[in-house]
Amino acid sequence: MSSISVQITFRCRDFVARRFRIGRRRASRTRLIAGTVAVLAFLLIPGHARAADQPHLAIFAQQINYLVNVQLRDGSEYVGLLDVLDPLGQVATHINGKKWTLDFSSSGNRVEIVCQEGKRKCSIRGADVEMAAKFVVSEGHGYVPVSALAEILPRVTNLIANLNVHGRRLLLGISGVHLSSDVLKNPSRLVLTFPSPVKPAVTNEGNTLLLTFTREPVTTTGPETTNFGDPLITSGRFMVVNGAALYLVTATAPVVTMFSEGNRVITISAPPAAVPATPAQPPVTAPVQAQPVPAPTQPVPQKPAAPAFIVAIDAAHGGTETGALLSPTLAEKDVTLALARRIARELQSKGISVYMVRAGDTQMTLDQRASAANTAHAALYIAIHAAAQGHGVRLYTAMLPPSMAVPTHHAFVPWETAQSAWLDLSATAAGSIADECNRRNIPVRAMPAAVRPLNNIEGPAIALEVAPPSDTLEDINSATYQQSIASAVAAGITAIRPKLEAAR
Amino acid sequence: MISRPMQITIALLVAAILGMGFYALKLKQKVETLHATSDNRPAAPPVTGDLQTVTLWVAHDDGTLHQQQMQLAMPNEPAARAMRVLQALVQIYTGKDSPHPLGAGSDIEDVYLVNGTTAVVDLNQTLADTHPSGIMVEQLTIVSLIQTLTANVPNVTRVKFLVGGKERDTLAGHEDLKMTYDVSTVSQVAQELQ
Structure with missing residues (x-):
């Protein structure tokens, strides 16, 4: 998909004729059809979807979230060490023959990483780190297998690294935003609870609903797939794909989402039924004592909390x-x-x-x-x-x-x-x-x-x-x-x- | 042992070969320089029309725009007038001691007017390909072209740029050429650049 490029060229007269309707239609039928198909393809593929095709590693640290491009070399996924470490502190690199050195310093902590091109070892603070594939140098940049980051980053930053190699997501020094799910009855609804506000993209397709979390490092301790045994909400599946956390809800009928409690709770349920027309009230002839209003059983949509600055x-x-x-x-x-x-x-x-x-x-x-x-x-x-x-x-x-x-x-x-x-x-x-x-x-x-x-x-x-x-x-x-x-x-x-x- | 006359002959021959080689190299360089500087485009037809004083908005690379008066033979047809003043402006930019140098061979291919209010200015490929890169330097070119056009062809409210007859994303990596410029908005920017 990333190779799709839309090239629509107009000669000057064609451009003027089409854009400003001055009546010159000289474009051939073939060009018109090709152009229409290309424009439709472009419109139907949203920008974020096109960008998402690029494999990348999502790194979530205490004050910064960023993406690092992933390259496929000899069947292994690699990332540039400079790209990974530079947002976290001061970085300088040196090359001497096949020896590649990176100096990293942050908050008074100074570390030297020494790697040899073609070797499966790097030396950090004098101790060797074994890697699943060879260290690669290309155009002055040093590349390590993604899996090696689980060993390298804790030694360099003194922070705990939680790496999901297949999902291409790395949590550095943070525990993530824990998701807990619960199905409630009467009416059937799935309630997802988070300790901090979340703002996922919501996609409905038939009886399934997909929540995509790209900004929050959402995690779960439960099984990947949970079967709820509910007549409406059948199952929920959590996965991490290309750095994003996804939660797929399968239902027996179309469902909708409602956000509440400052975007800390997401409720997934059947769409609310149409409200019947209220019959005209008889004229009130005597003062009526105010009755306490019962708390609504349905979650009430609230104004979403302001996203983080x-x-x-x-x-x-x-x-x-x-x-x-x-x-x-x-x-x-x-x-x-x-x-x-x-x-x-x-x-x-x-x-x-x-x-x-x-x-x-x-x-x-x-x-x-x-x-x-x-x-x-x-x-x-x-x-x-x-x-x-x-x-x-x-x-x-x-x-x-x-x-x-x-x-x-x-x-x-x-x-x-x-x-x-x-x-x-x-x-x-x-x-x-x-x-x-x-x-x-x-x-x-x-x-x-x-x-x-x-x-x-x-x-x-x-x-x-x-x-x-x-x-x-x-x-x-x-x-x-x-x-x-x-x-x-x-x-x-x-x-x-x-x-x-x-x-x- | 080679005789002395033979040595002298060989030395003279070597010197002659080197001299001719050097001369041939010089000739080649001269021809290449001529090619680079000569303009092979067909000569423009003579412009007919009254000699008029026109106002050009000339960009200077210190980040300013200056209005400059010039006497030009101006045709009556609006699109031809626009073409004439824009070409005069680009000639200043490609000339000696230019305040805003553009690459040799930069020119305006054509100017179209649609409904009298929208101008489509077709820049030649050389202008875009050799244009210096940067937000300020690219903006100076575009704003000076728009201001010069609208100063001499009233009623134009929108301007669209093409390069070599085609749409292009940016002039030289920065200035947006996909958009259609609103003349009143550009005019406010021009005031700030004066």
Whole structure:
């Protein structure tokens, strides 16, 4: 599915004729049919489904959740050690012949990992770790089998790692969100309880219902499949697939979900029957004493709890799409990733959770980036760019006509103008970061720009373009300069956090 | 033992071969330079029309836009007027001492007007392929083209860009070319860039 690419090309006249209806229809029938099929395929496959085809490992840590691309080599699944460890602390790598070394430091804890290309062992803190397959070096990056992370990460981070190799999910230093299920009678309903709010995607198909948890590390201690023996709810099945927790409910009739208790309880039951028309009440001739109202037996839908405050950071470009070539040896994609990681660490140090849209050197489409940020329900989305022209920092908001609509996450909005209702809050966020840049004497400008995927983000969204601090282009990669910008961004976001939270 | 006259002859021959090789290399480089700089496009037909003072919005790479007056022979037909001013603007960008350098050979392929209010500007492939990459530098090009077009062809409210007759995601990796630009929104951005 990932190889599906929709290429619809129009010669200029065809384009004008079709888009603006000036009556020129010269496209051949074959092209028309092929185009229609391609568009239908594109529309029928949602963005997140296309993105989901890419195998990845989902890592859930205390303050950060991120995805790492998984590569298949010689029948084993591999991940890049740099991609796994970089969001967790400071990382530096060195290569000397076949010897590959990674220095990891976090909160004063410094660890060296030494691996040999082609060997099944790596040395951590002087002790060997056996791996199921050989260590691989490709383009300077070191790759280990996914299964080896269960041994490597606890030694490096001193945290307990709970790895589901087949489900491609790793819980690091956390126990997960425990799911417990219970079937109640009269009427039949399945009640799923969680210790903290959850927000799964719900998919109904016939008599089955699928809950997909991508943001919460949902776990269960019960059997994978539970047969309830209920006339309506037949069974429930828990599984972890490609980093996401899935709960499949099989019923004998269509069922619906209701969220309650601040999204901590999900009740699955038959749809409520249509309410019969209330007969007209006879005129009241005498005062009637108020009777206590019995508690409703059906769970009452409540307003969903506000999702966690997460900032989505998107390092622009990646993979073969390098972005601007800032110098013969410096690609925009590398500068953006380095700065994104610094900003993430600054935010985490202020207690703000971060979602890295691109955590490694991976290629993503603009639609995939927007889908990822929207699915994460980020309180703020920041796209990071870098350019050779000018100096300092430039902050951009979407170039869209303002909308009169009230910002809300609970309505369908057009993809191309999803940002319209959020322009004011996006500009406020950009202004707050600009103030902090000014305080640190970083030259800064803020203005609208037509940069995707800002238009497609349903929430406050800005793009940050960093330029060199001086006429020396290489200074754009200076640790001091980038740290100063990261600090300004984190301070700016912290300053407007109450406004961002109020809008959720 | 090789005789002295033979040695001299061989030395002269070697020197001649090296000299001719060097000369041939120089000639090859000269031809390649000529190819790179010469414009093989057919000559544009002479523009007929009155000489008029037009306003161009010229981008500068310090992140600013400046209005510049110019005398041009302007046709009466709106699409042809739009084409004329946009080509004049791109000529400034590709010329010597350009304030916003674009690649040699950059040009406007065509301009269409739909219902008199929507302009479709077809940039040539060279302009997009050689354009410097970055949000600011790409935005300066697009905003200056739109502002120049609307300053000289009134009633245009929306502008759509194509490259070589086809839709393209971005100009050079950043500026969105999928969207149709709203002229009033672009105008507000242009004020901030002045």
